[in-house]
Amino acid sequence: MSAPASPPLPPARTGAPFRASAGVRAAGVLLALYTLYALSQLDFSWQRFSEGLGHGARLIGKMFPPDLDKWDILGKGIVESLQIAVLATALGIALSLPVGFLGARNLMPAWVTWIARFIVAVCRSLHPVIVAIIFVKAVGFGALAGVLALTVASIGFIGKLFSEAIEEISPKQVEAVRATGASFMNVIAFGVLPQVFSRFVGFATYQLDSNLRNSTMVGIVGAGGIGGALFSAFQRFDYGFVFTILATIVAIIVAAEIGTNALKKALDV
Template sequence: MVAVSAPSTPFRASAASRAALLGVALYALYALSRLEVSWPRFLTGLDQGARLLGKMFPPDLRKGDILFSGMVESLQIAVLASLLGILISLPLGLLGARNLMPAGVSWTARGVVALCRSLHPVIVAILFVKAVGFGALAGVLALTVGSIGFIGKLFAEAIEEISPKQVEAVRATGASFANVVLFGVLPQVLSRFVGFATYQLDSNLRNSTMVGIVGAGGIGGALFAAFQRFDYGFVFTILATIVALILCAELLTQQVKKVFHV
């Protein structure tokens, strides 16, 4: 008779991975103790949050002009920043792909992308507010920098994962580098590019409401002012409108993905 060995346990963690998980758990407990996070404090926060929600009803619908102008400006900031970010990220992602570019070029491009990704959009917005003044321009520039940091990295990684056979076949015809990119690279990554771009637009819609808090245009300024006036009814109206806008954007991006089979 042939001895049948017992089946090994699937996905069995190695000693190193278990030690790493234990280390992460211990550090999380240490961080909780250092940050003064406690269950009573959490319960107190729930009670205060419930009272805050109670103050938001009924919603204030009397400031429709402020709400409409702020939301339109936030939408414009998000669309412009996404468009500029995508246009700049395409060449940066191509230059950052290590399977197409020399090491010096790819690392330089990746350094620029990493620099754009290093700071939160609110911090970048503060810098641009100081540079160009209050208003939508600072918001557009701040979100453009953030878009480059996110999309540029994903574009470069997507290009590095393509099959080299199609690229070599196009090169074998004596095509120029531009034609190699157009016919050998782009067809393999177009659907992923569309997915990245639609996600970034969705992200910029959220961030455009946030950078306004520091004076970079959009509905965030009106939201911050409503909080300062304790006008919680109008705060709820703004928040509900932002949620509705994000949901509409999600439905739109889903339709775009279907067109490109993403």
């Protein structure tokens, strides 16, 4: 008995296999034209750019040798920045978990997700420095304003990504847990969280790194941390101490990156 004939192959495509469509090419042209228009409106010139490089080189030259005599100011500011970042990350994660669940369209009704996503959108709308200024006016100068400002930023970032991660889970595991008669919280604990845990750890560690950096910026407007000392050093033209602060911040970020990578390996995520 002869084998059945195989179905005919589809006709081969002619032309370039990865050629962009007309719409994509038109969008690229429009983007290039707008870029040139924006450059012309912002008074950008290569002369200003080259002069800026020279000014930047002279500024960096003034930072050497570094000032290592103000360890008390540096240590106090760095410790406060670390405290702000850790507290803001912890509060942001605690508040982002319910917001992320409520914003997932595959778990909640539409009217609930709209409210949760509106909260996330509000938290993401303003830069942490602007939020820090608002909280400085509300609660006064100090670390509390910085913690509150970075908590709002953490909710905007983690809440959005966490709700999107939940929407991408496989429904089979969720339905299997529901078929056992489990409650809603058990469905969340055994059907949803195991599928998004690794991604959530990544979101949380990235937000901690981001809050470590942002704690410097909010300090410039009086919300605690090393940012206030950095701004004062710039005002005093104390560029040696500026370099010491910046180098310490870089070292902390690198150490945090090494620590988060070790944590991910320990958790096997």
